[in-house]
Structures are given as structure tokens and as C-alpha cells.
Amino acid sequence: MTIRIIQAGLGGWGRNWASNVVPKNKHFEAVAYVDSDASMLQLAQKDGGVAPERCFTTLEEAFSAYEADAVLITASLPAHVPLALTALNAGKHVLLEKPFAPTIAEARQVVKTAAERNRVLIISQNYRFHPAVLAVSELLRSGELGRLGAVNIDFRRYDNTAPDSHIHYKIWEPLLADMSIHHFDLMCVLLGAKPREVACQSWNTPWSKYIEPATATATISFENGAVVSYRGSWTSTGPQTSWAGEWHMECEKGEIIWTSRDDDVPDSVTVHLMGEQARKLTLPEVPLIDRHGSLEAFAQAVNTGKISAPACSGEENLKTLALMFAAIEAARQHGPVALAQ
Template structure:
């Protein structure tokens, strides 16, 4: 599949170095970025060439006529790049969150449907053995009804005294990080989030400009999840998926997922506690994890003529829940999440 990659900032260049070369089903035929500095950095790193590096999505697509566009730009560039690609008849895989509002996301989903093209969102935390195993546990009901969930996420971004671009985000916890946990919750439960109450804050000594810590009560129908997230925790670090405790009638399932680096899957673990006995489950091997998993699912779905598991249509539920959490934190009220899928 011939692909144009749009977005050559630090994260986009990481995609070009670490992800795309590990998915042989795709070939990057051109790159684009509106910022000259990002294009220059990509050229200096040997990630693109002068003849296939463009300033805009439109120029890159017109010059190469690709099958698809991979959008790895910052959030402000997601909607214009995705719209331009879809209007040109290309399939699109875009980084999360795929739009700055639910309304704009719905517009892109509708455009993709009119064009008969695949629009997918790289919710890469789904492509790990632990959440896939837990989803099966929930679906088959082997431990009886599920009646409570606790999620705890702890990292310390900026502990080394070095600020990064995400320290300047308006919602560094909810929109940059918690969106992954909300998407995992929808994935393992197989149902949407229906309401959220949330409070966020930022310690005065942190390097963040927006709220870096938060707590929330998340409703998925009659099931309630207690969530705590922190970008500035001095406690023991969790994995990026956090630590989950799921209480079933007949057992507690504890799990964690996505450690650091290309072999982050090695940190995946699922433990089942029943009658005081703890069993660590043997997890399946996931051949392509993380972002290689989302890029592979995108390419495979197009080849097979089906909707990907990470479709933009499905992701409307995750995006709506994320922005509901932002609204709940701002207003102090419980916010209902309208059904989107």
C-alpha cells in the first residue's frame, strides 16, 4: 500500500524511524509538513528525500497519487490533513485524538463514508496481549458478573527537569493520556461510556501548564469505574496502560500493559485471584504490538475490504468520552455521553 506520511515533528519522525519500517505492507512514497524546520530535521535524519518531501498534504498527494495517508502531525493538523486526504480519495490513519471536537470528528467520519474510504485512528494500546485477554474474560463471563473497576495510572513526566511539548498542552492528562485508558475501557468491556464526573488539578511546582492530575467516576451503563491518573506521581511508576483491578462475582482480575520500548509487551500481565489463590495467566503472543499493530490493522482492513477495529466511527465513542471528561472537570458536573456508534 502506497502511503504519504503527513507530520514530521518529533513524534512523526519517531513513526518514520520505529514504526513504518516494521510494517512491510506499506511503502511511504512521500512526506509532508507545513513547518520547514520539521522537514529539515527529517531530511537531516535521512527519513525522507528532497524530491518526496512537500509542504502540504495536497502537494504530496497530487505528486504521488497514494492509496492512503498517515497523519502523524500535531492535533491542530489532524482535521485539515485528514479532510484533504479523504477528498483526494485516499484512506486515512490518523493519530489520536483525531479531532479537537466531536463535531469535527463526525464530519470526517461522514466524509469518509461518502468517499467510500477507510478512516482509522491509531488507538495503539489495544494491540497488546493483556487487554485482548481481558476482553475475552469479560465477554465469556467465566468469573461471573463484573461489578466494579479501578484504574490507576502513575508517571512522572519532567522528573529530569526537562520540559517537552506535551507540558504545554491545555489538557495534558485527559486528552493526551487518559484518552488511551478510556479507549481501553470501551475495548475490554465491549460497551460505551455513558457518563463521567471528573476533577483535575495541577501542583504549583509541576512543569505542566494544564492539569496534570485527575480523578473520575466513569459510568458504562450500570457499571462504575474509579479512575486516578497522574503525570507527576512520586510513587512507583505504572506501565502506560496503568494498573487495573476488575471485580467479578467469583474473582478479581488484576492486569497491566504496555511497558517502555519496542518490547513493551513483555510487561503485560494478567493475574486472577480466587479464594485467596493467585494465578498468573499465560498470555497469547501478539505479533505486532503498539503502533505497528494499528498500522497493520489499517492496511489489512483495506486489503480485506472491511472496517478496521480502530475505525473513526468506533473512535467517536472514545473521543466523546474524553471531551465529556474535560467538560466534567471544567464544570464540576456529571456529563452524560451520547451514544455515537
């Protein structure tokens, strides 16, 4: 079934979705575009070839003009919840960018509304849709390496070269909310357990152009006994990592070392069983990766009514969102934060 979709949010990232992701999926027909800022719609028309008659400043206007089955929300965070509730209450399925709400209470409201309206709500946790992640998930489930005990993750990027006035330097929690949420989500998926407690320190390096903290370290314990040591930075002068970071997962019988979503090199997974030589895994073929995978998972959920792994429902993503907020709170109050169970 062709899914008629309206996209809300035509900033730079949203326009990238509109031109490079949605048109490449056979299941979707983009019928309208929404942005409260008319200048963003004009850019979409100029650079993306969007027809002016399909552009609106509110979802309600778009719904009145065109029949639609679903809404893709790629607006900035403050608009996520209002747009999602409007779409769900209008009977539309929703695909939302991360983080999908500015508070846990609002996130639960969106999840509750989706359930009451019997609509699909999926969060685009696009890092799930990569070969290394799928391979490591299968390896851990197989039990070949025994129980998982410790995980060390490093994320390093030097995003400090734009003019001081660049908008990216002004965003809220640029590391923990805008970037680390990808890593928090992978922790929840791969460890297969709920986070229990987090201690975190965040700060800016002396040379950072960011207003809010762009560097952090965290220690996160999970219900299954595993403990994650996490380090991330937007202003690191160390060797650059892949976007998913460098992972060292210490298990009962050996270690898994992996990276994913790199700019230049393919995903990689190395397994080192105790007493044996390290070996590289042959990774699965993933025909639709990253946001293409998120969009395809959304299509399958809408067409079948079933959300299957590795897709991320709004309800499932609550624990990822809770971990993100707990890390932010722990950093601000300079003490560990327990997560509600």
C-alpha cells in the same frame, strides 16, 4: 497489495513513525512526506534519510507529485481534521493519531466523509495491540468470572524533570486528552458498553511544571452498570505504573488484575476467583504490538475492505472521544456530565 502511503506530520513523534514503524511493515511503501513546517522536513532528511524530492509542505503538492493510496496523519491535533478531510476527499484511506479531532462535531464530519467516499478511516489506538488487553478481553467475553461491577485504574508517572520551557508542559489537557484517552479507549473496549456519565476533578500538584492540569480523578458509569474509578497523574511521586496503568476489575466471581505496555517488564494478567488461589494467565503471542499493530490493522482493512477487532474505526472511536471530552467538561464545570446516548 503494496499500499503507497504519504505521511503528514514530521515532528518528533512523526519522525519516529517514519523511521521505526512504517518501514518495518511489508505492506507499505512510503512515497512522500508532508509538514507545513519546512524545518521538520529538513530534520527528517537529516536524521531519517528522507529524500528531499519526496518532501512537501502541503498534501495537495504531494498528491500532484506522487500516486498514493493512503495517508498517515501524525501531525499535531489542530491539523488532524483539515488533513483528514483533504486526504479523504482525494480518495485516500486514512490512519490518524489520537485524539483524532478537537471537537465531536469535527470528528463526526471526518467519519461522515470517510463513509461517503467509501474510504477506510482508522484511529491508531495502539494500546489495544498488547497481550494483556487481548487476554482480558477474551476472559471477560467468556463469562468465566460473571458480570463486571467495578473497575479501579491507576496511572502514575513523574514527567516533571525537563526544563520549565519544554513544549510538553504547554500542551492542551496533557493528561485527559493526551494520555488518558488511551485508558478511556481501553475502558470502552473491555467493558463492551457505552459510557453514561462522568464526574471528574483535574488539577496541578504544587510542584507541577505543566500549565494545564496534569493530575485527575474521575468516576465513570457505563450502561451495563459497571463503574470505573480512575486516577491519573504526570507528576506522581508514587510508584511508577505501566503506560496502560494498573487495572483491578471486580467481577461477580472474582477479580482480574492486569498491567500492560510497561517500559521494563512483560504484560501481566492475574485472575483471583473467590475461594481459589490467584493464577497468572498465559498470554497470547502478539507478533505486532503497539503502533505496529495499528499499522498492520490498517493494512488489512485497506486490502480487504473490512475493519476487524481490535482495530479502531473512526466511527467506533467516537465514543472514546466523547468520553474524553465529557471528562474535560466535568472537570471544568465541577459537576457530572451525561453523555448523549
